[in-house]
């Protein structure tokens with residue numbers, strides 16, 4: 001697979017305790033393309049942090065292989081680490097130093113010019129507050145300083161583990177804007193998150209995992225799909241249903257409302273009904289979202305036998321949200 005910044009094959013991690021063996025990551029094939037923001041989405045405990053820790057050499061894989069920039073890790077970590085920035089655990093900053101002083105210390109320790117600090121502060125929009133002490137920062141500002149610290153070495157890959165955890169809505173918005181901006185500048189970002197809307201808003205592509213297994217992977221737009229159904233209110237629902245079924249639509253009727261599956265825009269449904277002398281009271285697109293995809297996929301994995309759905313491929317259309325069930 002050319003152009004992959006991160007690639008794992010059959011990655012596995014088990015923890016053994018007195019209670020027995022727990023498999024945290026199971027046969028994971030992760031493929032993150034170069035450029036843009038890739039979401040790594042899964043519920044709490046699904047194995048995101050464990051995977052990231054293995055990629056960064058903080059934890060040893062039980063089985064499988066990992067490539068970063070096409071080089072096998074952990075063997076070649078010393079060669080690839082200079083190209084990677086990561087915020088996995090809260091980094092330590094000196095509380096009585098300002099944000100800028102903290103970053104300058106860091107820059108000098110790795111031989112980066114002071115101008116890299118200015119750039120990093122500007123990228124995370126902390127340039128107005130850089131002379132305030134770190135201890136006076138809000139959680140969101142602390143998190144943005146942590147991201148700025150990784151930007152000093154101008155990484156090609158940025159790995160962020162749940163960067164919006166614990167932030168208030170304003171902090172969340174700022175971090176998401178920063179991440180989108182970094183993706184747009186050509187940095188490849190791996191964003192781990194358990195928040196569906198976050199991945200939907202920020203990411204170009206995503207991998208969904210549950211119980212350490214990959215459930216689906218692909219472009220976010222393919223995972224979500226286009227509008228796949230419409231809710232239709234019409235005076236004679238039985239006749240309208242028959243007309244639409246005759247025209248080839250898949251239709252479900254509940255409480256005198258019709259749910260009509262269609263990949264086309266709504267005008268085709270309107271025309272078919274109008275030609276039969278049926279006039280619409282209401283026609284509302286039912287947008288499939290990542291949440292419905294996610295719930296559908298994780299339902300099975302919660303049972304402990306999650307399917308390896310489309311590993312490494314775009315999610316097939318059949319997993320689009322089912323408007324008929326809403």
Ligand SMILES: Nc1ncnc2c1ncn2[C@@H]1O[C@H](COP(=O)(O)OP(=O)(O)OP(=O)(O)O)[C@@H](O)[C@H]1O
Nearest residue numbers: 015022024042043044045046047048049050051194
């Ligand atoms: N050091 C460890 N020892 C034993 N079990 C562990 C260890 N680290 C993680 N686990 C277990 O592995 C599983 C995956 O945890 P992990 O932290 O990778 O999930 P996550 O998707 O990052 O979740 P979260 O969103 O809560 O951080 C969990 O069941 C967790 O309890």
